[in-house]
Amino acid sequence: MIGTGQATQFEYKPLHKPNQLIYGQGQTAVITGWTVKASVAKHLQPQDYAVIGQLYSPTRGLNLLLRNLLFNPHVRYLVVLNATKEDKNAGACECLLDFFRNGFEEGLSDTGRKCWVINSKIPGYVDIEIDVNALKHLRHSIEFKEANSITEVVDIVKSFAQREALEPWGSPWEFPMSTIEPTVLPGTRYGHRIEGKTIAETWVKIIHRIKTTGTIRPTGYDGKWQELIDLMAVVTDEPENFYFPEPNYLPIDRNFLEEYICQILDDAPYREGLKYTYGQRLRSWFGKDQIEQVIHKLIGEIDAASAVMNLWDVKDHDKGGSPCLNHIWLRVVDNELSLTATLRSNDMFAAWPANAMGLRALQKHIRDEIAKRSEYNLKMGPLMTLSQSAHIYDDTWSNAEQLIQQQYAAICRKIDYYDPAGNFLIEIVEDKLVVTHTTPGSGEVVGCYSGKDALKLVREICAASPSIRPDHAGYLGMELQRAADCLKTGNKYIQDSK
Structure with missing residues (x-):
């Protein structure tokens, strides 16, 4: 023992999401799920808790939460507020509780990545880079309780705060975390x-x-x-x-x-x-x-x-x-x-x-x-x-x-050839390329373009019909170039023929 909880102050140092947490000087981590964390904090004193944070996702947030707990071994108590329809629907709080209740085993994530899978009906994953013994030590070093209301959370946290302060269960654990930096191509913002x-x-x-x-x-x-x-x-x-x-x-x-x-x-x-x-x-x-x-x-x-x-x-x-x-x-x-x-x-x-x-x-x-x-x-x-x-x-x-x-x-x-911008009939008429624009349904003629330069015609068509599908515009370019080649060689041109 290292003295009473009221006399001893601890400092919680998170590795992840530091700006999304409320900090205290106690030994209890409070997880509020979808309930706003400030609505719990306002009923407590900072010496009552170590940290208060929300948890939305069992596949995203839980892994970071456990990493933070491993880095703060002075946390000896965990209170999980699992109270709302949103909590039940998302399952994050339930999955966290199952980590401590049921443990975990090696498996694959939903993307096929090797990881630790929590023994829960709610899919929850922990990075395989975290040492198995560290996770086991964490599970057996923290006393946890579930609460179903803000009042119940506050009562449990205050009861833990009245206990004698405990020694940290070990030294801080930090494990490498893989990151992905995507390659970004040029494009419209x-x-x-x-x-x-x-x-x-x-x-x-x-x-x-x-x-x-x-x-x-x-x-x-x-x-x-x-x-x-x-x-x-x-x-x-x-x-x-x-x-x-x-x-x-x-x-x-x-x-x-x-x-x-x-x-x-x-x-x-x-x-x-x-x-x-x-x-x-x-x-x-x-x-x-x-x-x-x-x-x-x-x-x-x-x-x-x-x-x-x-x-x-x-x-x-x-x-x-x-x-x-x-x-x-x-x-x-x-x-x-x-x-x-x-x-x-x-x-x-x-x-x-x-x-x-x-x-x-x-x-x-x-x-x-x-x-x-x-x-x-x-x-x-x-x-x-x-x-x-x-x-x-x-x-x-x-x-x-x-x-x-x-x-x-x-x-x-799954190609769908329908284009709300319409259809285009390409022909060679009197030594010119002629493109007739028709509506997609009734086939009513709404425009006509003619010339000998395939690229110029494509630009005219796209300027007049800016909503044309990109693949349709590409098709027009290829067909018009084929028609232009036929115009030069004197060969017969039939649209869409090989």
Whole structure:
């Protein structure tokens, strides 16, 4: 023993995420899960605890948390607040508790990387670089307890603080941590458009675009992210019950999605320590049910361009913790209901698939309610998300690379020749190259270009139709050059012939 807990002060020195923690001088680490850490800290004195921090992900945050504990052997107690629906849905707190309850074994991560796998129904991984004996020593040197409310956490922490201070269980342990520095290709920083039929397909394309050309910059907390600014994703044909690939490479499953959709559609009472849910912001935050408002708006004025829902509160500037999802707009065009959402900050690897599916569920709910209450039977139009900061955190770069290697090429092979910019008929007429531009559906002629210079014609066409698909523009260039060669040699030219 080294004296009483009240008389002895310890210093917690984290190796990872130092700016996301609250520090004290005690021997208890407090993990608050999705509950705001300050809501626990305000009930305690600094001498009561060593550190207070949140834990969101069992595959990302838990590994760093254990590294920090190994570096601070004076921590002898652990209290885990596992209280909210978000905690149960994410499973991070449960997985942490299972590490201490059930241990771990050697295995593979979801990307096939060799690692320590926690014995839990929740997938959780620890770097294989961490010595097995160090992890075993940690497990048997810390007394842990689970709490289900802020009150219970505070009571447990205070009871630990009343005990005699204990000697550190060993010396600080630090192990090397592999990092990945991506190769960034030149590309546009602002304004991107990515389209896919399903959320899963669109997500892979998004990850590829960010990993290929995204700017690497420091985050507002700790670490780095790779970022594109103003990325618009368009999902055209997501099925009603959602598409999950087999095997599922998305970072969510159907059970997670079911809980997440509730957080968008349903109101939620205020609870200490929880910032908000999107459903709370939409249903009651401003004293109006905005979802009901847009339903009534569109029933009364089906062509309205003002069916808008807002989640941003001007007070968010002052108090922090502002919502990532800021603005939702519904629009009916040609009997088709589309939804556009603006997100100020968007974790595209871990969060966007759930964001997109939750918003799609909201879009369907509004479409169904309009059908129930009026004569309008609208079709489901596209879902569009505009992510003002579309980023991937550095602790998921290796997962993102693995996803691209396994899925991107296969998605690119699913060629769809439809181009909303139209079709182009190439002919040789009176010693000139003639290109006729037609609409993609009816085949109505909307433009005609002629000349002898293939490159000049391609430039004219792309200038007149700037939204033409890149692969379509490449095809036009190759076909026009082949036609130009035939024009020079006198050979007969037939489009698409070999």
